[in-house]
Amino acid sequence: MTQKIGLITGGSRGLGKNTALAMASRGIDVILTYHSQKSSAEAAVAEITALGRKAVALQLDVAKASQFSQFAEEVKLALNANWQTEGFDYLINNAGTGIHTPFAETTEQQFDDMVNIHLKSVFFLTQKLLPLLNHGGRIINISSGLARFALPGYSAYAAMKGGIEVLTRYMAKELGAQKIAVNTVAPGAIETDFGHGLVRDNKEVNALIASQTALGRVGVPDDIGPMIASLLSEDNRWVNAQRIEVSGGMLI
Numbered sequence: 249m250t251q252k253i254g255l256i257t258g259g260s261r262g263l264g265k266n267t268a269l270a271m272a273s274r275g276i277d278v279i280l281t282y283h284s285q286k287s288s289a290e291a292a293v294a295e296i297t298a299l300g301r302k303a304v305a306l307q308l309d310v311a312k313a314s315q316f317s318q319f320a321e322e323v324k325l326a327l328n329a330n331w332q333t334e335g336f337d338y339l340i341n342n343a344g345t346g347i348h349t350p351f352a353e354t355t356e357q358q359f360d361d362m363v364n365i366h367l368k369s370v371f372f373l374t375q376k377l378l379p380l381l382n383h384g385g386r387i388i389n390i391s392s393g394l395a396r397f398a399l400p401g402y403s404a405y406a407a408m409k410g411g412i413e414v415l416t417r418y419m420a421k422e423l424g425a426q427k428i429a430v431n432t433v434a435p436g437a438i439e440t441d442f443g444h445g446l447v448r449d450n451k452e453v454n455a456l457i458a459s460q461t462a463l464g465r466v467g468v469p470d471d472i473g474p475m476i477a478s479l480l481s482e483d484n485r486w487v488n489a490q491r492i493e494v495s496g497g498m499l500i
Contacts, residue, residue, distance in 0.1 A: 250333075251277055251331065252275065252276045252277065252337045252338070252480075253276065253277045253278070253279065253327070253331060253333075253336040253337055253338070254268075254271050254276045254277070254278055254279070254336065254337060254338035254339070254340065254480065255278075255279040255280075255281075255323065255336055255338065255339050255340070255377070256268050256271070256278065256279075256280050256281070256339075256340040256342050257280075257281045257308065257310055257340070257341055257342050257343035257369075257373070258281060258282070258283070258310075258342045258343030258344065259278065259280025259281060259282070259289075259292060259305075259340075259342065260280060260281075260282035260283075260285055260288040260289035260291075260292050260305065261282075261285065261288050261292070261441070262440040262441060262469065263342065263390075263435065263438060263440055263469050263472055263473065264280070264340075264342045264343065265280075265288075265292050265469075266469035266470065266472065266473030267340060267342065267472070267473040267476045267477060268280050268292060268296060268303075268473075269292075269295060269296065269299070269473065270473040270474040270476065270477035271338075271476075271477045271480070272295075272296040272299045272300075272301040272303070273299055273477070274477050274478075274480075274481070275301070276301065276337075276338065276477070276480065277301050277302040277303065277331070278296050278301065278302075278303045278304075279303070279304050279305075279306060279323060279326060279327075279336065280292060280293070280303065280304075280305050280306075281305070281306050281307065281308040281310075281319075281343065282305055282306075282307060282308070283307075283308070283309055283310075283343070284307075286305075286307070289305035289307075290305060292305065293305050302330060302331070304326045304330055306319065306322055306323065306326065308343070310343045310344075310364075310365055310369035310373065311361065311364040311365045311369065312364075313364070313368055313369065313372045313373075316372055316373050316375075316376040317376055319373075319376070320376040320377055320379075320380065323336070323377065323380060324380060327380070334380070335380050335381065335382040336380060336381065336382065336385070337381075337382050337384075337385045337386065338385060338386045338387075338388070338480050339374060339377060339381060339385070339386070339387045339388070340387075340388045340390070340476065341369070341370045341373065341374065341387070341388070341389045341390060341412075342390045343365070343369070344365055344366050344390070345361075345365060346402075346405050347361075347362065347402075347404060347405055348401040348402065348446065349401060349404070350400060350401055350403075351400075351403040351404075354403065354404050358404060359404050362404045362405055362407075362408050363408060365408075366405070366408035366409065366411075366412065367408045367411045367412060367415075370389055370412055370415065371415060374387060374419070378423075381426075381428060383426050383427055383428075384426075384427040384428070385426075385427075385428050386428065386429050386430075386431075386479075386480050387419060387423070387428060387429070387430040387431075388430075388431055388432070388433055388476060388479060388480070389412050389413075389415070389416050389419075389430070389431070389432050389433075390412075390432075390433055390434075390435070391409040391410075391412050391413050391416075391432045391433065391434040391491065392405070392406065392409045392434055392435065393434055393435065393436040393437070393493055393495045393498055393499075394406040394409060395409040395410045395412075395413055395434060396434070396493065396499075397498070397499040409434070412432060413432050413434075413491050416430050416431065416432040416489065416491070417430075417489045420488050420489035421489070424488075429485070429487065429488040429489075430488065430489065431479060431487060431488065431489065431490050431491075431492060432490065432491045432492065433472075433475070433476050433479065433492050433494060434491055434492065434493040434494065434495070435467065435472050435493075435494050435495065436457075436461070436467050436493065436494065436495025436496060436498040437457045437461075437466055437467060437495070437498065438466070438467040438468065438469060438471070438472060439454070439466055439467065439468050439469075440469060447466055454466050457498065460498060460499050461495065461496045461497055461498045461499075462496060462497025462498075462500060463496040463497055464496075465496070467494070467495065467496055471494065471496070472494055475492075475494050479492070
């Protein structure tokens with residue numbers, strides 16, 4: 249049986265790292281990207297290795313589409329050097345940052361940053377990596393519960409995630425001939441350092457979200473990473489072009 253390999257952007261910390269570890273625990277080798285925290289990426293590689301799986305960390309700034317062709321070459325070299333293969337099986341477009349700014353105060357630069365990081369990157373990075381993605385592979389694009397419900401201050405970020413959800417359906421339609429399934433996973437509010445740790449560290453915000461969630465608490469990374477990894481299993485091979493929200497029943 250051929251060893252499965254997954255590539256996850258932003259896999260050195262937070263939700264991405266949790267997903268990378270969940271993938272490894274299910275027998276998947278991992279290529280993860282990091283923006284600037286090389287030590288965190290190396291630590292994540294060490295944790296994956298401790299689980300008995302192979303891992304490689306590559307630097308990537310998803311805001312710079314001009315780097316994607318070079319990055320694809322680096323992935324190709326890493327696959328050859330570490331696995332003696334030319335392709336990988338799973339792509340998880342996870343990397344991103346958030347802003348919390350009222351609509352009326354959002355600057356054009358902030359908006360453009362969100363476009364580049366969350367929408368343009370997924371479109372063109374996937375495009376550049378597509379020749380390396382094995383026939384029958386999977387793509388998971390990370391969205392947000394904020395694309396369904398509206399909370400003040402997230403208009404620019406959420407608009408990009410709405411775009412991702414539409415893009416996912418088009419990708420599923422066009423990549424079906426290669427037997428590649430494409431889905432969106434939309435986490436609800438999670439206790440991580442995302443958005444400067446607002447949900448995790450602000451007790452009032454945390455309590456408010458918990459009160460609006462059917463299961464009565466805020467999400468943690470372990471609620472999300474294993475779910476994403478499970479979506480890659482053969483049990484879910486017929487799930488395609490779907491938006492799956494993982495929020496504990498937030499704002500229903």
